[in-house]
Amino acid sequence: MTTPGGxxxxxxxxxxxxxxxxxYMYLTxxxxxxxxxxxxxxxxxxxxxxxxxxTVEAFEVAILEGKPLGLSGVKLTGGEPLMHPQFNRLxxxxxxxxxxxxxxxxGILCTPEIAAEIAKSTDRFVSVxxxxxxxxxxxxxRGVPGCFEAARQARRNLAAVKIRPQIIFTxxxxxxxxxxxxxxxxxxxxxSSLKFNVVQPTARGEKLHENDETxxxxxxxxxxxxxxxxxxxxxxxxxxxxxxxxxKALHTMASGDGCSSCGIFGILGVLAxxxxxxxxxxxxxxxxxxxxxxxxxxxxxxxxNGILKSLREGLPGRLEGxxxxxxxxxxxxxxxxxxxxxxxxNLWAPYxxxxxxxxxxxxxxxxxxxxxxxxxxxxxxNEAASK
Amino acid sequence: xxxxxxxxxxPLVVLREEFDDWAVLFNPDTADAxxxxxxxxxxxxxxxxxxxxxxxxxxxxxxxEDVPDSVPQEIEAFVNSLSENGFVGLELPGK
Numbered sequence: 254m255t256t257p258g259g260x261x262x263x264x265x266x267x268x269x270x271x272x273x274x275x276x277y278m279y280l281t282x283x284x285x286x287x288x289x290x291x292x293x294x295x296x297x298x299x300x301x302x303x304x305x306x307x308t309v310e311a312f313e314v315a316i317l318e319g320k321p322l323g324l325s326g327v328k329l330t331g332g333e334p335l336m337h338p339q340f341n342r343l344x345x346x347x348x349x350x351x352x353x354x355x356x357x358x359x360g361i362l363c364t365p366e367i368a369a370e371i372a373k374s375t376d377r378f379v380s381v382x383x384x385x386x387x388x389x390x391x392x393x394x395r396g397v398p399g400c401f402e403a404a405r406q407a408r409r410n411l412a413a414v415k416i417r418p419q420i421i422f423t424x425x426x427x428x429x430x431x432x433x434x435x436x437x438x439x440x441x442x443x444x445s446s447l448k449f450n451v452v453q454p455t456a457r458g459e460k461l462h463e464n465d466e467t468x469x470x471x472x473x474x475x476x477x478x479x480x481x482x483x484x485x486x487x488x489x490x491x492x493x494x495x496x497x498x499x500x501k502a503l504h505t506m507a508s509g510d511g512c513s514s515c516g517i518f519g520i521l522g523v524l525a526x527x528x529x530x531x532x533x534x535x536x537x538x539x540x541x542x543x544x545x546x547x548x549x550x551x552x553x554x555x556x557x558n559g560i561l562k563s564l565r566e567g568l569p570g571r572l573e574g575x576x577x578x579x580x581x582x583x584x585x586x587x588x589x590x591x592x593x594x595x596x597x598x599n600l601w602a603p604y605x606x607x608x609x610x611x612x613x614x615x616x617x618x619x620x621x622x623x624x625x626x627x628x629x630x631x632x633x634x635n636e637a638a639s640k
Numbered sequence: 641x642x643x644x645x646x647x648x649x650x651p652l653v654v655l656r657e658e659f660d661d662w663a664v665l666f667n668p669d670t671a672d673a674x675x676x677x678x679x680x681x682x683x684x685x686x687x688x689x690x691x692x693x694x695x696x697x698x699x700x701x702x703x704x705e706d707v708p709d710s711v712p713q714e715i716e717a718f719v720n721s722l723s724e725n726g727f728v729g730l731e732l733p734g735k
Binding site: 257482502503504507581583617618620622623 | 656666676
């Protein structure tokens, strides 16, 4: 028996500035892969020498100004973070400042030497993206021949220094039939966990949605539930399905599945151009750029920026539509403010997934405020295809 | 909360049971929602204002397997937490 307990809402005193927990460092404007679903859309750069990268000076200034604000970790992402020409120097700074290290990589450049450098950080988390159980599928998604074996080799190089990465698999029509096999492959590769991502309709991901190359929301909900209820109990891996809290089983949330919450109260992005931004969305939406490293004090940006202050005051209470009526909104915060703003140019816009689920009659009634369900819609006979 | 207290679930609070026997408790007065596991659901259903907390503990012990020794304290903490958040009250003295 488990003793009584569960999942409390995370009520927050949102208006005051919070600790800046993590800086998301988008180290490169280019990427050595050309993934069909990328929500940032970096320019393809096979050699890593054509497009700007975050300077070491800006990286260090942002960290040093972040520590008095509570900074405890950095996430290195891109583009592709391992393309940064002074990657090892960045790792040295992170170690010197005793920060938690998170790396999101496609693995192509994760040599034994780089893996050993990463392993010098004692508090680290690495994720490697693999989007198919075979080269043809993964490379269809990622756009570059040979990248499948490189990603698998990255996993082996990390294992050699006792790093068990999370594998991230983004679900598309092309690979959705490989979900079960992917669990087995992740087990064989010695991953610590496997996370299934949903394609976000931003940048290249938006094209994927328009071209009907992503599963319909109903299919994704079914898949998420199957992952939680059928696949997760059968594997030693931690499995995460990245759909909104409204669809997650309560017991998965209670056991620590915090995926799909917007981290906006504790994170800030640093773009390769040296600008502060809400997160990587600043690459796509210029009004979500908040200042420049070195020219603008991070404390001023974090404490005074109008959009950040507005979000602290308004989330989750001002969320609109289905998100405003959802019982999970205190935990979820609209799932992804950046995505919502990209789609509607409105900070309080509801999350696309939940909107589509509600329109299709698939939003869980138990997660809605009583009496707030939309009037039953007239069936068109096309619900199964609704996305 | 004492073992002799008779907690009563707020009649305003909505219990939403889900597929895995977990449930959401929603307080429309405050718009607060709490997710709870099957033991919490059992406790919730026993809080009728007539049953002493000690009896609720006994009934829960008889309804579940592998009950840990700490269950009285755990249930008391759970009920206290719900009480602090306006989900649970106590029967008025003398009633």
